[in-house]
Amino acid sequence: MSRSAKAEAAMALHRFxxxxxxxxxxxxxxxxxxALIAELxxxxxxxxxxxxxxxxxxxxxxxxxxxxxxxxKAIVAKKEQDAKRQQMAEASAMMEGAAQGQGQGAGEMAxxxxxxxxxxxxxxxxxxxxxxxIAAALGAEIGFVERLVWFWSNHFxxxxxxxxxxxxxxxxxxxxxxxxxxxxxxxxxxxGHPAMLFYLDQTVSMGANSTAGLNxxxxxxxxxxxxxxxxxxxxxxxxxxxxxxxxxANILTxxxxxxxxxxxxxxxxxTFNPRLHEPGAQKVLGKSYEDETVEQGRAALRxxxxxxATASHVATKLARYFVADTPxxxxxxxxxxxxxxxxxxxxxxxxxxxxxxxxWSEPPAKLKRPGEWVVGMVRATGLTQTDPVRYxxxxxxxxxxxxxxxxPKGFPDDxxxxxxxxxxxxxxxxYFAERIAGRTDPQDVIETVLxxxxxxxxxxxxxxxxxxxxxxxxxxxxxEFQRR
Amino acid sequence: xxxxxxxxxxxxxxxxTRREALVGAGSLFAWSQMPRLARAEGRDPRMLxxxxxxxxxxxxxxxxxxxxDWIGLRGDRALVxxxxxxxLPLDSFFALNPAMPNLHRLYQxxxxxxxxxxxxxxxxxxxxxxxxxxxxGIARPGAVxxxxxxxxxxxxxSDGRVDPRGSRVLGVGSVTPLVVRxxxxxxxxxxxxxLPANEDTQARLLDLYKHTDxxxxxxxxxxxxxxxxGATGLSDAAMADGAALSAPGIAGVRAYFAEAAGTAARFLAxxxxxxxxxxxxxxxxxxxxxxxxxxxxxxxxGALDGALAAIEKNMGDDWRETVVAVITEFGRTARINxxxxxxxxxxxVAFLAGGAxxxxxxxxxxxxxxxxxxxxxxxxxPTTDLRAVLKGLLxxxxxVDERALASTVFPDSIGVVPVAGLVG
Numbered sequence: 001m002s003r004s005a006k007a008e009a010a011m012a013l014h015r016f017x018x019x020x021x022x023x024x025x026x027x028x029x030x031x032x033x034x035a036l037i038a039e040l041x042x043x044x045x046x047x048x049x050x051x052x053x054x055x056x057x058x059x060x061x062x063x064x065x066x067x068x069x070x071x072x073k074a075i076v077a078k079k080e081q082d083a084k085r086q087q088m089a090e091a092s093a094m095m096e097g098a099a100q101g102q103g104q105g106a107g108e109m110a111x112x113x114x115x116x117x118x119x120x121x122x123x124x125x126x127x128x129x130x131x132x133x134i135a136a137a138l139g140a141e142i143g144f145v146e147r148l149v150w151f152w153s154n155h156f157x158x159x160x161x162x163x164x165x166x167x168x169x170x171x172x173x174x175x176x177x178x179x180x181x182x183x184x185x186x187x188x189x190x191x192g193h194p195a196m197l198f199y200l201d202q203t204v205s206m207g208a209n210s211t212a213g214l215n216x217x218x219x220x221x222x223x224x225x226x227x228x229x230x231x232x233x234x235x236x237x238x239x240x241x242x243x244x245x246x247x248x249a250n251i252l253t254x255x256x257x258x259x260x261x262x263x264x265x266x267x268x269x270x271t272f273n274p275r276l277h278e279p280g281a282q283k284v285l286g287k288s289y290e291d292e293t294v295e296q297g298r299a300a301l302r303x304x305x306x307x308x309a310t311a312s313h314v315a316t317k318l319a320r321y322f323v324a325d326t327p328x329x330x331x332x333x334x335x336x337x338x339x340x341x342x343x344x345x346x347x348x349x350x351x352x353x354x355x356x357x358x359x360w361s362e363p364p365a366k367l368k369r370p371g372e373w374v375v376g377m378v379r380a381t382g383l384t385q386t387d388p389v390r391y392x393x394x395x396x397x398x399x400x401x402x403x404x405x406x407x408p409k410g411f412p413d414d415x416x417x418x419x420x421x422x423x424x425x426x427x428x429x430x431y432f433a434e435r436i437a438g439r440t441d442p443q444d445v446i447e448t449v450l451x452x453x454x455x456x457x458x459x460x461x462x463x464x465x466x467x468x469x470x471x472x473x474x475x476x477x478x479x480e481f482q483r484r
Numbered sequence: 485x486x487x488x489x490x491x492x493x494x495x496x497x498x499x500x501t502r503r504e505a506l507v508g509a510g511s512l513f514a515w516s517q518m519p520r521l522a523r524a525e526g527r528d529p530r531m532l533x534x535x536x537x538x539x540x541x542x543x544x545x546x547x548x549x550x551x552x553d554w555i556g557l558r559g560d561r562a563l564v565x566x567x568x569x570x571x572l573p574l575d576s577f578f579a580l581n582p583a584m585p586n587l588h589r590l591y592q593x594x595x596x597x598x599x600x601x602x603x604x605x606x607x608x609x610x611x612x613x614x615x616x617x618x619x620x621g622i623a624r625p626g627a628v629x630x631x632x633x634x635x636x637x638x639x640x641x642s643d644g645r646v647d648p649r650g651s652r653v654l655g656v657g658s659v660t661p662l663v664v665r666x667x668x669x670x671x672x673x674x675x676x677x678x679l680p681a682n683e684d685t686q687a688r689l690l691d692l693y694k695h696t697d698x699x700x701x702x703x704x705x706x707x708x709x710x711x712x713x714g715a716t717g718l719s720d721a722a723m724a725d726g727a728a729l730s731a732p733g734i735a736g737v738r739a740y741f742a743e744a745a746g747t748a749a750r751f752l753a754x755x756x757x758x759x760x761x762x763x764x765x766x767x768x769x770x771x772x773x774x775x776x777x778x779x780x781x782x783x784x785x786g787a788l789d790g791a792l793a794a795i796e797k798n799m800g801d802d803w804r805e806t807v808v809a810v811i812t813e814f815g816r817t818a819r820i821n822x823x824x825x826x827x828x829x830x831x832x833v834a835f836l837a838g839g840a841x842x843x844x845x846x847x848x849x850x851x852x853x854x855x856x857x858x859x860x861x862x863x864x865x866p867t868t869d870l871r872a873v874l875k876g877l878l879x880x881x882x883x884v885d886e887r888a889l890a891s892t893v894f895p896d897s898i899g900v901v902p903v904a905g906l907v908g
Contacts, residue, residue, distance in 0.1 A: 219822020
């Protein structure tokens with residue numbers, strides 16, 4: 001009896017959480033499922049709010065201001081250098097062509113140096129956001145809520161390659177407040193967030209027949225509308241057609257942000273600009289949307305959120321993310337039903353998932369993603385702080401750079417996509433183990449992370465290792481630690 | 485529809501007697517004693533596939549400057565021979581994006597072929613499904629976990645026509661491209677920045693995996709084999725404390741493309757290295773400000789051009805036995821969209837380069853650019869099945885059996901006739 005309670009506690013921590021910390025198996029073994037559900041009432045929002053991070057709009061304004069300053073400094077520096085060159089050319093009898101050629105290069109160089117003297121705040125903001133996110137992951141008792149944040153952040157992903165300064169704030173502002181609420185609200189928050197509008201080119205889309213479109217003979221960009229249908233709601237091959245994409249893209253015209261440069265208070269925030277909006281009613285999935293305001297888009301998003309295809313798309317992805325690459329159909333159905341029955345109440349959906357026996361009966365074959373694995377490794381040692389630079393660099397090496405998915409589909413979530421990265425994980429485990437070996441006993445870590453469940457093979461390999469470092473590497477690289 | 489360029493005529497059939505003899509005798513020999521057919525011919529063919537993820541604008545890469553409707557279609561954003569910079573003429577009809585001088589040089593040396601108005605059988609507009617079809621070689625998207633290049637190699641191996649070292653596939657990147665996943669063992673390589681764990685630790689871990697998790701054992705073994713080939717010597721600097729991420733930018737992209745492709749070439753050039761490989765390059769989804777002539781797309785094509793140069797250089801003498809195939813999941817809309825970009829379309833180009841090619845021409849059955857000639861009145865209409873091109877390369881370059889090509893490598897593609905005469 002006690003053995004199986006311990007096993008279920010370890011599984012709760014690995015499968016649904018971010019891996020055990022010292023003492024956490026014992027803390028939840030009385031009722032692992034109940035502990036997961038209880039954590040849903042303790043999201044980490046309050047601590048994050050206390051971190052004093054800038055809002056996405058403020059971060060964006062800071063970056064834009066710095067960029068403007070860089071340009072201004074560059075222009076001044078180039079002018080000065082050009083004037084100097086002019087003087088020299090007049091004073092010297094050098095060959096004109098050579099002197100000018102050199103001078104021009106010097107002007108550009110001076111401009112570059114002057115520009116680079118103005119620091120770009122984007123990188124620091126990204127790292128500050130990363131630090132808070134890692135702290136939340138390391139500090140969580142189980143990490144179920146954080147895993148849900150990671151899931152939804154990847155489902156509604158944006159990429160820091162395009163919007164570095166906003167990528168962390170996006171997660172705090174759009175994902176965290178809503179991902180245990182109603183899916184509709186999460187959807188509206190994500191699609192209307194400046195980072196998403198920017199990432200999927202919505203800020204440059206305009207109705208071909210809108211005031212701005214007619215004036216500037218520019219028009220529609222389908223990107224956001226298509227990805228909402230294909231990735232965020234209904235799912236690919238669920239029956240929508242090209243005309244639905246166009247209709248929906250027209251509906252979304254006007255969803256943009258306040259230009260960051262010219263509004264010190266609201267620049268970078270969401271706004272609906274009627275001058276960009278395609279006039280007239282638009283059709284999506286056979287339904288006509290008449291309202292020509294921002295409500296037109298909201299209504300279409302609400303309908304997509306309530307569509308049964310969305311329920312099954314989300315249910316499949318959730319079950320795949322937490323339970324198995326090929327999740328049990330009964331589990332998917334149960335989650336989808338909970339989604340539909342509760343009107344997309346995501347806390348109820350999460351609760352139903354961890355309450356289903358199917359979610360526990362699958363063997364631990366799921367390969368942890370690099371981020372889950374790294375955080376699990378740090379948690380296992382009891383550390384609660386890590387250097388965000390080292391962490392984010394490590395994520396790059398492991399192929400899962402923080403907030404930088406390779407496409408709007410987000411990072412993949414199956415074994416085949418990650419298993420070939422084993423060699424690189426070994427390097428990272430080796431590096432990490434080297435740093436902690438002086439103060440970490442591998443036998444303690446075995447107890448912490450695997451409880452009494454550790455196999456004789458792992459125990460033996462760790463016991464026979466030539467050094468503590470090697471023992472830790474073998475443990476962190478073991479199938480028992482990498483799979484869940 | 486007008487036929488401007490005819491598909492190349494068939495070459496004389498390749499040594500049928502010898503091939504049949506060896507196929508029949510294959511099972512008599514152990515791997516190590518079995519000479520490859522290619523070796524018997526004095527050849528040792530290499531093939532590298534570059535997958536451009538995001539759907540390349542084929543018209544922005546290779547412009548049909550001789551088409552009377554070209555300028556009308558793209559207006560002042562059309563690549564033209566007297567543009568700034570001028571497009572590089574390929575023949576009287578097509579011109580190459582000016583960002584690709586290396587490819588142009590290869591083309592003039594008969595070492596590059598352009599395939600235009602091509603597409604896989606996929607006709608929808610999802611990147612991810614499109615990539616599934618492109619890389620799996622199966623006509624419809626869905627749950628597939630093997631790629632055509634891996635299956636082609638497995639076919640050769642089962643016929644005894646490649647030895648074990650040749651039956652390994654190289655995948656470059658943290659996420660192995662689907663096109664090389666499958667039964668034939670995959671070696672994967674990603675740019676190295678850490679000191680690797682020592683050999684003893686690797687061996688112990690492998691032993692542990694062999695007792696507990698065979699799949700992890702296979703993955704680790706691949707890495708160890710690659711180390712034995714010298715991969716870790718490429719850069720052995722440990723991750724510096726506080727090392728900064730390099731800023732994303734075209735310089736970083738150029739460096740990555742050149743390093744990834746150049747390293748793949750270095751592996752393929754090793755006597756004991758794998759003979760085929762694949763690498764994926766992201767970034768081709770140009771919805772806004774595409775910048776075909778000078779901008780985003782031109783930058784990417786320039787980086788790709790640099791990657792091709794790195795491959796040529798690193799292959800050394802083996803370049804003459806090499807084919808590089810650059811392919812993408814689909815094209816982009818024929819017209820520029822409302823934001824100076826292009827949306828998801830259908831027909832596109834494929835680039836073939838390598839010393840083994842009989843190049844210097846554009847293979848295209850040109851569909852035309854008039855409204856009615858476009859696919860769904862919006863995309864360049866595909867007239868050449870990309871599988872026909874790939875089948876031609878696999879048959880004539882790697883010597884994969886034509887029946888296997890139609891059944892296992894590209895299932896249900898019996899009606900897709902391999903393009904003959906691409907190599908040789």
